[in-house]
Amino acid sequence: MADKDYSSTSDEELVAMARQGDMVAFEELVARHRDKIFARAFTMMRNEEEAIDLSQEAWIKGWQRLEQFHGDSSFTTWMTRIVINLCLDQLRRRKKRQTESIEEMNEESGGVERQMPVVTVNPTERLERADLRARIDRALNQLSDVHRTVLVLHEFEEMEYKNIARTMNCSIGTVMSRLFYARRKMASLLADLNKQE
Amino acid sequence: MNDETQLKLQAYLDGELPSAERNEVEALLAQDADAKALFAELGNTTKALAGFEAGIKLPESREFYWSKIQREIGRQPAQTQRPAPLFAERLRRLLVPASVCAAAVIAVAIILPQLRQQGVVLTDSDDAGIFTYHNYEAGATLVWLDYPAENNFADIEVDDIFDL
The missing domain is CATH 1.10.1740.10 (RNA polymerase sigma factor, region 2, helix turn helix motif)
Structure with missing residues (x-):
């Protein structure tokens, strides 16, 4: 050997x-x-x-x-x-x-994201990969743990809703709601970063 | 657009919408500009995240990173493997409380008739581990608790509870 x-x-x-x-x-x-x-x-x-x-x-x-x-x-x-x-x-x-609790997270994902204006700018356009990565990095820092986790499990780990629900010990409805919030928040944060620069 | 419709749009994007509902969402996307814009936003976030992790590199050298893993692997067996209790020890744990109980029962069986003859009353309550002694002449009452002293929970380790 x-x-x-x-x-x-x-x-x-x-x-x-x-x-x-x-x-x-x-x-x-x-x-x-x-x-x-x-x-x-x-x-x-x-x-x-x-x-x-x-x-x-x-x-x-x-x-x-x-x-x-x-x-x-x-x-x-x-x-x-x-x-x-x-x-x-x-x-x-x-x-x-x-102090953060599941209840607080549920409240957070209970409607705020539905009032956000839709982001029409595609964050991947006109950006070098390194710039985009840095922006995503900053945006991920601003997500709560549960929202970032659901995003990671879905977008990177490519897990189905039911498997995420099992992993995070919550309902499929909660997964969908959290994922929706996380995506909308990310879009909003990336748009804000666009405006700032 | 209500909450349910928004979540259906997302489920459609993720390929998780039942086939029966897909036509409904496709029709909505064809005629509703808000739905179309939201759908594009959700999709753009997904596209933006694609490949993000590929750019993350471990900020430590191969050797330094491995050295801690190697050290811990070498240390693990001694830390994690709990030696099984010897047979004699297991027998001792079983026999000690059993023999104490047996001795107590024998003692009560021998002493009770003698005490009754002397006008003393010894009663056992509903709880098998409690005996009460009354001496009316002396005006005294004695309660005897016969619970085992060993605490079984002491044998449980944290690893058994939080098994990773």
């Missing part, structure tokens, strides 16, 4: 080797997908340090639970779900510490 070229080995093979206790194989998996796992944690948490810690915790859990990975999805999808669960746990703990 010493001559094995890990960099050209597929994820599936690396997982099989890691299951046998090959830490070098697991390190290669970490190196390959660390940006993606960190990015998901950062998008959800909006805090770099916390995102690094949670992504590392996800890798540790991944190693411990390799036996439970049956290849039904890709390894990165499986790892992404682990980091999302860790982020959700952390957000729940954070919410307990803050």
